[in-house]
Amino acid sequence: MERTLVLLKPDAVQRDLVGEIISRLERKGLKLVGLKLMRLSDELLNEHYSHLVGKSFFPEVKSFMQLTPVVACCWEGTEAVNTVRAICGITKAREAAPGTIRGEFAMSVQANLIHCSDSLETANAEVKRFFKSDELFSYDDVLERYVYNSS
Numbered sequence: 001m002e003r004t005l006v007l008l009k010p011d012a013v014q015r016d017l018v019g020e021i022i023s024r025l026e027r028k029g030l031k032l033v034g035l036k037l038m039r040l041s042d043e044l045l046n047e048h049y050s051h052l053v054g055k056s057f058f059p060e061v062k063s064f065m066q067l068t069p070v071v072a073c074c075w076e077g078t079e080a081v082n083t084v085r086a087i088c089g090i091t092k093a094r095e096a097a098p099g100t101i102r103g104e105f106a107m108s109v110q111a112n113l114i115h116c117s118d119s120l121e122t123a124n125a126e127v128k129r130f131f132k133s134d135e136l137f138s139y140d141d142v143l144e145r146y147v148y149n150s151s
């Protein structure tokens, strides 16, 4: 089982899409193991988006991410990282595939509703960055057998 980080960005919060997005991930069969609202500090954003520090658009990305609290979630499942990535869609939301969250609900590169970890290594680091160990839960999912069967 993998764990992956999802952030519902300020545009998801303002546009009342939090429930819709969480519902899509739930209905896919992923297990919610962590959930909270957070205001993102400069320090946390510099670390989280370290690959963008130095890009001309980074200050705008940062202030966008600080407009409202974000919803941080941790999802668990077999191959959860790639599964969530596929459900999320590509960065430029206008061109994201129909059926994906960005493809269905967003038009922008910056305001693209959702962040999700892009590899298992990143996911492990991001889950640790956003959640303390006592904010993550392990529990039996009674439907797991029906969601996965044997594979």
Ligand code: UDP
Pocket: 052, 057, 061, 090, 091, 109, 110, 111, 112, 114, 115, 116, 118
């Ligand atoms: N972003 C932006 N302009 C760009 C590229 C990225 O505003 O030209 C923002 C956008 O919100 C994106 C985030 O920075 O989701 C992180 O960029 P990354 O390339 O990591 O894309 P992601 O993994 O979120 O699809």
